[in-house]
Amino acid sequence: xxxxxIKLRLNQQQLELMDRTIAxxxxxxxxxxxxxxxxxxxxxxxxxxxxxxxxxxxxR
Amino acid sequence: MSERRILFxxxxxxxxxxxxxxxxxQIMRIEQVEGxxxxxxxxxxxxxxxxxxxxxxxxxxxxxxxxxxxxxWSAPPRERxxxxxxxxxxGRNDVLFPRCSAYVYxxxxxxxxxxxxxxxxxEAQREYGLTPDDVHDSFNLxxxxxxxxxxxxxxxxxxxxxxxxxxxxxxxxxxxxxxxCGADVMRTSNFALKPLKLTVFTATDTDLARVPKTPxxxxxxxxxxxxxxxxxxxxxxxxxxxxxxxFPNTPIRITELPVVLSAEELAAFNTVKRAxxxxxxDAAALRDLLFSWWEERFLQAxxxxxxxxxx
Numbered sequence: 001x002x003x004x005x006i007k008l009r010l011n012q013q014q015l016e017l018m019d020r021t022i023a024x025x026x027x028x029x030x031x032x033x034x035x036x037x038x039x040x041x042x043x044x045x046x047x048x049x050x051x052x053x054x055x056x057x058x059x060r
Numbered sequence: 061m062s063e064r065r066i067l068f069x070x071x072x073x074x075x076x077x078x079x080x081x082x083x084x085x086q087i088m089r090i091e092q093v094e095g096x097x098x099x100x101x102x103x104x105x106x107x108x109x110x111x112x113x114x115x116x117x118x119x120x121x122x123x124x125x126x127x128x129x130x131x132x133w134s135a136p137p138r139e140r141x142x143x144x145x146x147x148x149x150x151g152r153n154d155v156l157f158p159r160c161s162a163y164v165y166x167x168x169x170x171x172x173x174x175x176x177x178x179x180x181x182x183e184a185q186r187e188y189g190l191t192p193d194d195v196h197d198s199f200n201l202x203x204x205x206x207x208x209x210x211x212x213x214x215x216x217x218x219x220x221x222x223x224x225x226x227x228x229x230x231x232x233x234x235x236x237x238x239x240x241c242g243a244d245v246m247r248t249s250n251f252a253l254k255p256l257k258l259t260v261f262t263a264t265d266t267d268l269a270r271v272p273k274t275p276x277x278x279x280x281x282x283x284x285x286x287x288x289x290x291x292x293x294x295x296x297x298x299x300x301x302x303x304x305x306x307f308p309n310t311p312i313r314i315t316e317l318p319v320v321l322s323a324e325e326l327a328a329f330n331t332v333k334r335a336x337x338x339x340x341x342d343a344a345a346l347r348d349l350l351f352s353w354w355e356e357r358f359l360q361a362x363x364x365x366x367x368x369x370x371x
Contacts, residue, residue: 003321006318006346008318009314012312030317033350034350035321040353041353044356045332
């Protein structure tokens with residue numbers, strides 16, 4: 001399976017928040033930050049599903 | 061100071077309110093005399109009445125029922141903690157309902173004249189030169205309210221007793237204006253008007269030490285920061301022909317950021333993306349995921365509320 005490209009459209013304020021987050025050492029660059037977000041967000045939803053199997057719509 | 065010293069005592073008779081200068085470091089106690097009485101409350105910066113208590117910000121930070129440990133905040137762009145709730149023997153107050161008004165009693169009950177919190181506040185505030193238009197959304201002490209499943213606010217009876225009280229500690233010099241709620245044909249005060257007791261006393265060092273620190277931020281602006289610091293003194297609104305808009309951070313510029321996702325990352329994204337909202341627009345869904353993640357990981361307060369440093 002090949003890689004997929006998603007083109008995010010972000011304004012200067014959203015990029016500023018990302019850059020300040022990167023400056024805290026959370027991720028080395030913007031793309032890495034987004035990949036981290038996907039991993040952690042998906043993991044959190046998976047954990048929620050295990051904890052609350054009957055809750056179809058947790059706090060998202 | 062090791063002991064509280066009483067500076068002022070006053071009985072608020074039914075149908076009345078009182079504007080009281082409450083200086084930084086002083087405490088106003090609002091106390092039940094007989095019990096089951098709601099108090100409405102307004103609060104202004106004593107040195108600049110344009111800074112006043114903002115129930116909207118307060119309920120965002122502390123919820124619909126601020127109690128012991130909550131601050132009362134001023135409106136943007138000031139957004140300072142004006143008061144701190146030092147004690148609350150009941151724990152059921154409200155920042156959801158507006159003040160009752162003459163209109164309510166005329167429209168719903170047919171009264172030509174009836175005690176009401178707006179007019180009582182206005183009359184009390186008149187002692188300091190304020191007008192009926194200066195009365196603001198009230199902090200409703202001892203008022204039992206909630207939101208029903210249909211999204212409507214409701215009020216119900218209270219169970220306060222004589223001697224129950226709320227202590228409000230001034231963090232800046234304020235004009236504090238409590239009044240006996242004028243509602244005797246509603247459940248607010250169990251269908252009767254009763255007096256309330258006001259006591260102002262000095263805070264002790266122990267009292268002051270209990271106040272958590274709040275942020276001091278550049279965004280907490282005062283008139284010296286305003287492009288127009290003058291208070292408008294006439295009533296009609298007229299366009300300023302010299303006006304040139306200067307909105308912050310405009311124009312909003314969009315940057316395209318390509319993100320290459322591996323098959324594994326795409327699969328993870330697909331399991332959690334909000335296709336119910338964004339359909340096939342994966343870019344919008346990924347942007348949503350990014351900032352939703354950021355909120356979960358880094359936001360310390362409820363969404364839209366300023367963070368508060370804890371003790």
